[in-house]
Amino acid sequence: MEDLIGIIITIVVVLLFTFVPLGIYYLIGKHFEKTHLEDIRKREAKFLQMSLVPSYVVDSDRQIEAMGLVTGGVVIGSDPFKRYIANLVNLIGGRVSVFETLLDRARREAILRMKERAAALRADEIVNFRMETMSLCSGNDAKPMGIVEVMAYGTAVRYAKEQK
């Protein structure tokens, strides 16, 4: 009986010390994620007109004025809540949904930065679009830091203005 009470009290204390900090981290992370997503949606609507294709095909009917490499990179970090849950999932397997939103944001942000760069160069479209993802690691044992870099790159194409 004493053992049982001890176990229950221990569990309650442990839960309190685990879930309260995690809850704070969760709320902070949720806030940043929400504002970032809203920002991404707004900018995506703005750059909707710029086509983005993975193939190396340009409009053969139009004359190309200029073309060149454009890149867009983003380094995005997780928070302790996400890492904690991801570690737990790692113990038993399953979808790591906490990182899905993080990586989705990173990919969209990278594409947006590339498009912004292309727009600054007055490009009409981006062809040959590629994307790379890598995890930043530290220390001798190359321990992942829970930080991800997404790099989008492609060839920006500017067509000559049609003479009418």
Place this chain on the structure above:
Amino acid sequence: MMKYVPKVIDEEDNYSKESHWWGGIRVFLRVILVVLAVYMFLGIIVDFAVPYIPLSWENALSAPIMSEVNQMGTVSRRYEIAKIQNLLDSLAKLMPKEQQRSFKVVVVDKKETNALALPGGNIVLFSELLNEVQSENELAMILAHELGHFAHRDHLRGLGRSFLFYMFSALLLGGDNATARTFMNSSGILTNTYSRSQEAGADRFALDLIIKKYGHAGGTLDFFRRLAGKETLPELTHYLSTHPASKKRVAALQEIIDEKELAVGEPLPVFWLKGEKSP
């Protein structure tokens, strides 16, 4: 050539819509279920296997564990180890035949009132404990208590429990990370992870040995009594510690003494500081 018609894709199918918080709670509960299952399964295995673990296996564990003990503090040179070892040997001879083996006592300088029973028949006493002991009978009681752990093979059960402790810490710290492993190394094996019932069992075993050796129970409880006097922590925290509150311990032992109407004689004085002469 086809005309490029952009379309807003607002479904956002690339991630699950479930709330991270509730998803996390679900994962947490799932992990707890798995850990509980592993805990129960391992507990059964440990309890089943412990009586059959041969001594040679156990002795193989001795060296790595003792090297961790040496990291906790230096071996004390203030005490006549031979005298304590003699006392231990005389107690060990009184144990049942099938539980007899060679035991070795090690005194480590550490400000902690504690003693450990470790695989390989090693008994570690911390110097603070020896400082507070005032009679031979008190020390004999402490040594006999550790012998009780050996007799019941609690020290091996403790190893199994250490592994479970590691699992639990891995859960708390989130997965198999370096912190959890350090946690395990620094406190897993060397913390007394015995349950209160194991401690009470060792206490009863110790009292039997003391009666066999001295013929009376005088002075055996004094040490725990003094410890109880010092314990100022609120009662509740004892639920979190592994050892039963000294007050309860004394009460349980006193009950046995009263019940069996054991004799209570004068305790023997001790002389184990180096340079001290016994009269």
